[in-house]
Amino acid sequence: MAERDTGAVAVKTATLRGTRRWSASGKASDRSSCTRGRVLAASAVLTAVLLAFHRLVPNSPGHLGSLLESFLPWSGLVITMLLGLALLRRSAVALVALLLPVAAWTYLFGGLLLPAAKPGAHDLVVVQHNVSDENTDPAGTARSLADAEPDLIGLEELVPSALPVYERILAPRYPHHAVVGTVGLWSKHPLTEVQKLDIKPAGITEPWSRALRAVVRTQHREIAVFIAHLPSVRVHASGLASSWRDESAGLLGKAVAAEKPHTVILLGDFNSTVDDRGLTPLTSQMNVPARGFAFSFPSPFPLARIDQIMARSATVGHIRTLPPTGSDHLPVIARITLGPLPSGAEE
16 A cells, blocks of 8 residues: 555656646746847848948958949848748747848838839830840840830940841831940930940050940930940959949949030949949939839849939839840830929920
8 A cells, every 4th residue: 555655656746847847848938939049130130230331331352342232132032031040940039130121121122112103294215235245136136125115225235247237127116326336326316416435444455435425306305315334343252343343433424424414314234233332423413213123134043233224304213124135134124204404404
């Protein structure tokens, strides 16, 4: 009888111990739900800081600031990944911390996700496309661009062998065009004052002509249109090699600033995004697209929009890409809504 009582006591003791262990485990779990995921929370805060203060990232050495800004919209993927890990870890602190980068990303890029505004009364539709000097189907490319029915078409990397093809196919719908070096402008409206722009960096010694300026006479007003192809950049282990591009952007910015006609439209392959500080000489005085991401390069899997449409004394509405052509870039198309001219300016 005593042995049975001893066994019963042992069973009860074991049960109580188990209860205590379960209770202790539960309390530990409650505490860890608030403290686990500190590394994720720190990563979320760092992402928010980089988004909000990306201009403070130094550009020397290696143009690291420009490199970050070139791919800044993709920080949304980092936020999504951190969110998934926070949910998997059931980390309350990480989920709260993620509100910071979400707010920063939404402030910077949320507007680009909004639908396109309704067309205005005084609009121009423009297309920008680097057609590639290795394009094996210039005829198909020209037809694709014309089928979008823009008012203006800006092209880069026009090579002598392909130029007659573009001229022949675009001529019926675009009777006015100008070509300088490897860039060209096709227009439904008359062109005047066509001239070459010198935006060649000092370090380039070979012949190099990649920018033009012309005045387009629309039914509403005269508009100065610039077509430009800024130097390429290279990504190395040490960072971004973009000095020539930045120098060329500065020269182009000076030409735009000196432009007498108030309304300006700027098209081109700038080998940079509008967030990149390397384009500050342009973005500081021009309006950039208000809607749409339109990643244009590289064509098979676009990572960034380096083909740009900007305007002054006008707004650039929704920007989008057109179907692929024979180029390694995608064409981009946008609607330009002309703004009011300042007092004293002529239509």
